[in-house]
Amino acid sequence: MSLMDVRGLYKGYDGRDVLKNINIKIEKGETLAVIGPTGSGKTTLLRLLNLLDNPDSGKVFFDGMDATKQPERIKLNIRRRMAMVFQKPVAFNASVYDNVAYGLKVRGRDEIEAKVISALKIVGLSGYEDRNAPTLSGGEMQRVALARAMIIEPEVLLLDEPTANLDPRSADIIEDLISRIRHERDTAIIMATHDMSQGQRLADRMGVLMEGELVQVGTPEEVFRKPESELVANFVGVENLFVGKAREKNGVTKVSTGNIELISSTKRTGEVFAIIRPEDIIVSKRKIMSSARNVLAGRIIDISNRGSIMRLVVNAGEQFVVFITRQSFLDMNLDIGSEVFLSFKAPSVHVFGRPR
Ligand SMILES: Nc1ncnc2c1ncn2[C@@H]1O[C@H](COP(=O)(O)OP(=O)(O)O)[C@@H](O)[C@H]1O
Numbered sequence: 358m359s360l361m362d363v364r365g366l367y368k369g370y371d372g373r374d375v376l377k378n379i380n381i382k383i384e385k386g387e388t389l390a391v392i393g394p395t396g397s398g399k400t401t402l403l404r405l406l407n408l409l410d411n412p413d414s415g416k417v418f419f420d421g422m423d424a425t426k427q428p429e430r431i432k433l434n435i436r437r438r439m440a441m442v443f444q445k446p447v448a449f450n451a452s453v454y455d456n457v458a459y460g461l462k463v464r465g466r467d468e469i470e471a472k473v474i475s476a477l478k479i480v481g482l483s484g485y486e487d488r489n490a491p492t493l494s495g496g497e498m499q500r501v502a503l504a505r506a507m508i509i510e511p512e513v514l515l516l517d518e519p520t521a522n523l524d525p526r527s528a529d530i531i532e533d534l535i536s537r538i539r540h541e542r543d544t545a546i547i548m549a550t551h552d553m554s555q556g557q558r559l560a561d562r563m564g565v566l567m568e569g570e571l572v573q574v575g576t577p578e579e580v581f582r583k584p585e586s587e588l589v590a591n592f593v594g595v596e597n598l599f600v601g602k603a604r605e606k607n608g609v610t611k612v613s614t615g616n617i618e619l620i621s622s623t624k625r626t627g628e629v630f631a632i633i634r635p636e637d638i639i640v641s642k643r644k645i646m647s648s649a650r651n652v653l654a655g656r657i658i659d660i661s662n663r664g665s666i667m668r669l670v671v672n673a674g675e676q677f678v679v680f681i682t683r684q685s686f687l688d689m690n691l692d693i694g695s696e697v698f699l700s701f702k703a704p705s706v707h708v709f710g711r712p713r
């Protein structure tokens with residue numbers, strides 16, 4: 358049985374569906390990132406999971422119990438097994454100590470002092486006990502909020518954009534803390550973020566929320582390499598997305614863009630998109646002997662320096678973006694106009710359907 362099981366959730370505001378048919382299971386100890394652009398419904402979803410708001414329809418099961426059906430008193434008990442950190446955490450006008458201790462007090466727990474001191478140490482705020490919480494910086498307040506959430510040892514920790522509006526250093530500290538919670542505790546973490554790369558760094562699974570719909574759920578690897586729609590592909594920042602027609606021949610899929618033909622091991626026919634991740638493409642000056650099914654000749658039309666990596670745009674019938682280390686770039690003596698070969702394997706060509 359999953360720790361949380363969300364079934365057919367709908368929520369609307371002002372006659373508009375903000376969440377549409379959300380279905381997802383959350384397992385004990387896993388970290389799920391809900392990613393999506395601003396306005397896609399992330400906060401609304403977290404609030405429903407935290408039982409702060411009621412869905413218009415659908416159910417949220419917690420530990421096997423249909424939480425949406427329970428009277429307020431039971432809902433409160435369920436909610437107390439979770440902790441939510443809001444995007445802009447609100448500090449009570451009291452000391453940091455009292456802010457962190459609050460959740461333990463309302464739950465009637467013991468050894469409060471030792472726990473508060475330990476929690477503040479973990480978030481790097483030892484010695485802040487007597488500071489007035491509203492005087493803290495954004496980064497410090499976010500850490501207090503995390504300490505306040507973690508101290509109750511929740512089974513589910515809900516984090517809404519935990520690093521939005523923070524300076525990079527504070528964001529790093531928060532990410533490290535989340536990473537520690539993920540690895541050292543069996544708390545399930547559900548975090549909303551609009552930052553793809555953050556989801557990739559921190560999550561076991563990602564759920565991509567677009568206009569209120571969970572359009573894809575999978576490991577970060579799956580979402581990045583095999584986006585299931587153009588919407589997701591664009592959101593995850595895919596390069597080398599081509600439009601074409603796919604047909605099957607001799608057990609492989611051939612995608613014709615009109616200019617080039619790509620060989621893919623994805624089974625699909627008809628109107629499609631094909632994606633090749635830049636890092637899956639090998640660049641060489643001469644045609645290399647390899648098992649790669651796709652070898653295209655082209656010319657470099659753009660070069661940009663990204664530190665130790667160079668980003669090249671190559672016209673090989675279609676425009677491809679490829680990466681190459683600065684060292685190989687120099688060794689190969691490349692320049693604008695240089696002729697190169699691009700090689701990539703059939704499994705690197707990910708193909709998915711196009712709606713008509
Ligand atoms: N309490 C509310 N009343 C009216 N509209 C709301 C309310 N909460 C959210 N919305 C609307 O729902 C949509 C999704 O909002 P939200 O869940 O905050 O998205 P996200 O967190 O992904 O940015 C937005 O269009 C927002 O304006």
Ligand SMILES: [Mg+2]
Binds near residue numbers: 399400444517518549
């Ligand atoms: Mg939000």
